Amino acid sequence: MQLGxxxxxxxxxxxxxxxxxxxxxxxxxxxxxFAVLDVLQNLRDRVESKAALDDAEAESxxxxxxQVIAAIGPITGAALAEGLEAAPEAxxxxxxxxxxxxxxxxxxxxxxxxxxxxxxxxxxxxTHLAGQxxxxxxxxxxxxxxxxxxx
Amino acid sequence: xxxxxxIARLESYLAGRLPAERPLRVIDLDxxxxxxxxxxxxxxxxxxxxxxxxxxxxxxxxxxxLEPYDLEPEFRVLHALSDDPxxxxxxxxxxxxxxxxxxxxYVMARLPGDxxxxxxxxxxxxxxxxGDRPGLGADVVAxxxxxxxxxxxxxxxDFLGVPAAGRDTATRELARWERRIDASGLAVxxxxxxxxxxxxxxxxxxxxxxxxxxxxxxxxxxxxxxGGAARLSGLxxxxxxxxxxxxxxxxxxxxxxxxxxxxxxxxxxxxxxxVEAWESASGRTADPRRLEFYGVLTIVKMIAIMLTGLRxxxxxRTTDLRMAIFDQQLPFxxxxxxxxxGWLG
Numbered sequence: 001m002q003l004g005x006x007x008x009x010x011x012x013x014x015x016x017x018x019x020x021x022x023x024x025x026x027x028x029x030x031x032x033x034f035a036v037l038d039v040l041q042n043l044r045d046r047v048e049s050k051a052a053l054d055d056a057e058a059e060s061x062x063x064x065x066x067q068v069i070a071a072i073g074p075i076t077g078a079a080l081a082e083g084l085e086a087a088p089e090a091x092x093x094x095x096x097x098x099x100x101x102x103x104x105x106x107x108x109x110x111x112x113x114x115x116x117x118x119x120x121x122x123x124x125x126x127t128h129l130a131g132q133x134x135x136x137x138x139x140x141x142x143x144x145x146x147x148x149x150x151x
Numbered sequence: 152x153x154x155x156x157x158i159a160r161l162e163s164y165l166a167g168r169l170p171a172e173r174p175l176r177v178i179d180l181d182x183x184x185x186x187x188x189x190x191x192x193x194x195x196x197x198x199x200x201x202x203x204x205x206x207x208x209x210x211x212x213x214x215x216x217l218e219p220y221d222l223e224p225e226f227r228v229l230h231a232l233s234d235d236p237x238x239x240x241x242x243x244x245x246x247x248x249x250x251x252x253x254x255x256x257y258v259m260a261r262l263p264g265d266x267x268x269x270x271x272x273x274x275x276x277x278x279x280x281x282g283d284r285p286g287l288g289a290d291v292v293a294x295x296x297x298x299x300x301x302x303x304x305x306x307x308x309d310f311l312g313v314p315a316a317g318r319d320t321a322t323r324e325l326a327r328w329e330r331r332i333d334a335s336g337l338a339v340x341x342x343x344x345x346x347x348x349x350x351x352x353x354x355x356x357x358x359x360x361x362x363x364x365x366x367x368x369x370x371x372x373x374x375x376x377x378g379g380a381a382r383l384s385g386l387x388x389x390x391x392x393x394x395x396x397x398x399x400x401x402x403x404x405x406x407x408x409x410x411x412x413x414x415x416x417x418x419x420x421x422x423x424x425x426v427e428a429w430e431s432a433s434g435r436t437a438d439p440r441r442l443e444f445y446g447v448l449t450i451v452k453m454i455a456i457m458l459t460g461l462r463x464x465x466x467x468r469t470t471d472l473r474m475a476i477f478d479q480q481l482p483f484x485x486x487x488x489x490x491x492x493g494w495l496g
Contacts, residue, residue: 001478001481002338002461002465002478002481003461003475003478008475008478010467011464011465011467011472012472014467014470015470015471015472018470019470100338100341101338103341103344104339107341107345107348108344111348111352125345126345126494129341129345129489129494129495130489130494130496132341133485133489134486134495137482137483141479143270143476143479143480145270147273148473148476
């Protein structure tokens with residue numbers, strides 16, 4: 001996810017206040033909308049993303065990166081090994097983000113190798129990507145895109 | 152600017168463009184919710200004699216998915232195509248002066264028809280009825296083949312930038328979208344990094360340069376009922392028009408992104424059938440290597456567009472909460488990348 005919970009809630013409140021509220025005429029509906037804003041502005045600093053999701057991603061990323069370093073050797077993989085060491089242990093979201101960035105670097109490192117040498121590393125990375133893609137989608141709800149498009 | 156002020160300014164502007172139809176009134180002004188990028192307004196112009204004509208106005212947004220915006224290139228293309236049999240909307244006027252409607256805009260004729268949205272209907276049925284798919288699919292393929300056959304040089308469209316033969320076409324397109332990703336300033340996720348590496352390693356060669364719509368897909372097709380049959384009546388949203396490889400449009404149109412919950416390209420035809428029909432109608436060959444490249448680039452482009460929208464939302468430059476839902480869409484695009492690239496079985 002690119003947006004933190006606080007940024008999302010700030011944006012929801014901004015939209016309600018600036019784009020929705022001016023179009024709401026009924027007194028009861030306006031009162032309810034103000035109540036929503038009141039709830040959201042107090043919720044904002046009391047929630048954070050689930051640590052279990054970040055922990056699962058980090059564990060899978062570490063496994064993949066360790067396999068990559070083993071496959072490409074300690075010299076080629078030196079920067080990745082340093083990155084693994086330097087990744088913060090906590091908070092979970094920061095650790096997951098650091099390891100995600102390291103995976104991106106890993107693709108560049110592996111891409112500079114001949115195909116035969118890169119293949120086992122690419123396979124390790126692919127296993128992580130597949131698992132993470134499924135984990136990311138598993139927590140999502142069905143989209144209301146049709147209704148959003150029609151208005 | 153309130154609606155009444157907007158209408159008054161628009162009436163004044165149009166009176167200058169339609170002097171024979173003065174006095175005129177702008178009525179039934181409505182802002183469309185379908186588009187996620189440019190602001191789209193529909194309205195009618197009613198003259199003193201009671202005649203009515205429908206128009207669509209596209210205005211530069213404050214922030215959007217394809218920023219920074221310059222509406223002039225697409226206006227010039229649409230204007231140049233106004234007399235072509237291709238069902239693009241005749242587009243007579245472009246205005247850059249911010250004193251008119253605060254931001255640049257262009258006005259085009261409103262074509263008849265409705266736009267099927269690339270998602271299942273509320274009752275779960277596909278966006279295009281089975282009985283309509285073959286005929287509408289043939290119309291869409293024919294329009295795409297016609298578009299790719301347009302003599303863009305004679306229309307003076309080389310201002311769009313002419314790629315050289317070889318890898319230049321693919322290189323330009325990949326660079327264009329990498330720039331957008333960089334400009335978003337948001338983190339590149341590993342699936343996107345993998346795709347970018349693969350694209351850089353697999354730039355295909357071509358000497359075919361055609362007009363490329365850039366967003367040729369279900370959701371940008373206007374459809375009318377003609378004697379019971381569904382027919383294509385318009386091609387919309389030319390924001391990404393450029394000169395390039397025609398297979399970029401083919402790959403975009405058949406992408407899983409726009410199948411509306413069906414197995415069909417554009418919810419119309421089986422993908423292989425769509426490609427074969429395009430080959431037959433255009434007289435071109437769909438080189439599998441180029442098609443694969445643009446198939447991956449399609450999803451990368453969509454991710455780049457979403458990252459741009461997310462950045463605008465994060466920065467507070469838009470109150471359009473629809474930009475925020477992209478955060479929930481990105482994992483699905485990663486899934487599609489996995490299936491397209493083969494790392495997800």
